Amino acid sequence: MERKTKQREAVLQVLLTENRPLSPPEILDVAQALVPRLGIATVYRAIKEFLESGDVVSVDLPGEGQRFEIMGKRHHHHFLCRLCRKLYEVNGCPGTLDALPPPEGFLVEIHEILLKGICVSCA
Amino acid sequence: MERKTKQREAVLQVLLTENRPLSPPEILDVAQALVPRLGIATVYRAIKEFLESGDVVSVDLPGEGQRFEIMGKRHHHHFLCRLCRKLYEVNGCPGTLDALPPPEGFLVEIHEILLKGICVSCA
DNA sequence: TAATAACTGATAATCTGATATCAATAGCCG
DNA sequence: CGGCTATTGATATCAGATTATCAGTTATTA
Structure with missing residues (x-):
């Protein structure tokens, strides 16, 4: 992650404002209000980068796909x-x-x- | 389930003797000691039938595949x-x-x- | 503003776990 | 035992979730 883009900002913003763990499709849904042409691949890419940077952590649930929430709670x-x-x-x-x-x-x-x-x- | 077969008996036997929730591949591994040519499809079929009959229940875990254990604990x-x-x-x-x-x-x-x-x- | 390279979006590819297929096998009944 | 048919094993297929691809776009820097 080297450049600041509205897509990545939107993903982080959504996680901050929803304040609960979201799945990638949930993030996409909400973030498309901020960036209408946002694609699912970009959501996955942003999550991956935020996981590596430590800004986001994953939440595993029984029988559910991974969700993600803001780190530091x-x-x-x-x-x-x-x-x-x-x-x-x-x-x-x-x-x-x-x-x-x-x-x-x-x-x-x-x-x-x-x-x-x-x-x-x-x- | 209408016939008694050694494959289905082996699956149930493994769940009983291990006495902990097992994944289908774990069941296969152990049950192949009882039925050497046992295939994974048969394990899945047996699990499905035992779930329907109520002899086995599923255990969901965060970030892990489904596992199965004997019902009634x-x-x-x-x-x-x-x-x-x-x-x-x-x-x-x-x-x-x-x-x-x-x-x-x-x-x-x-x-x-x-x-x-x-x-x-x-x- | 122009050049450059990172980023994006659409979609194809991949991966994994589970199910369907089908010829061969083997319980169960008379 | 012999025949019927459920069951099996090997494998193909499917479903979903995630990742790769690649041409077009855009942030950054001079």
């Missing part, structure tokens, strides 16, 4: 709506998960919690 | 080793996850917790 988890498939942020964390002891000798480095249900706009 | 979560990518069962559950309140108006139906780290055989 504090530890948080996610809520997936089973109707609209939108992913939301959930602040807070139960902490050490002592209630969930792994088998003897296993080293837990990371925990991921995903809440599933129905979001407020689908309720 | 009690509520539990999983541990994924980041080195060998094997998935293990973790008994217990923190319960209601009150420490993780979703946004106002959101209805939580399911929670999934995935622990990641290093398993005992990779440590």
Whole structure:
């Protein structure tokens, strides 16, 4: 990434304003309001560059494609709506998960919690 | 599923003896000890039938393909080793996850917790 | 503004996981 | 056992998600 283009700015802007993890097609949809002729390939290219630069991180979900969110948020988890498939942020964390002891000798480095249900706009 | 075949028995047997969620290729690997000429298509067919009959359930993981485990276990979560990518069962559950309140108006139906780290055989 | 090279958009190609095809095999029944 | 037909294995095909290609466009610098 050497030049500043409206396409890349749009991708980053969309991730900032939506403030939740977005899939590449979701990014495309929203960003086309800013750059009408934006193509999916450019979205993928921009994501790749932002991942390398560390401005964006990927969020993996069970049975869903990769989504991407702005780097630098504090530890948080996610809520997936089973109707609209939108992913939301959930602040807070139960902490050490002592209630969930792994088998003897296993080293837990990371925990991921995903809440599933129905979001407020689908309720 | 109308006939009893050694291929289908082998798939179910592997899931029972391994006692952790397995991917189709993992099932194939292990089951070929029981049925040497077993093919991947048959593994997929057997899984599909066991899913329909309810003998097997699928386990989705972030960024990983589907895995399958024997139905009827009690509520539990999983541990994924980041080195060998094997998935293990973790008994217990923190319960209601009150420490993780979703946004106002959101209805939580399911929670999934995935622990990641290093398993005992990779440590 | 002109030159240059990075960037873009449209689409083809690729990759991976899962399914369909089809001839050969093998349960199950009489 | 013999015949019927579900099942199998090898492989082709498909579906989707991501990446490569390449001609045209545009940001940058002098």
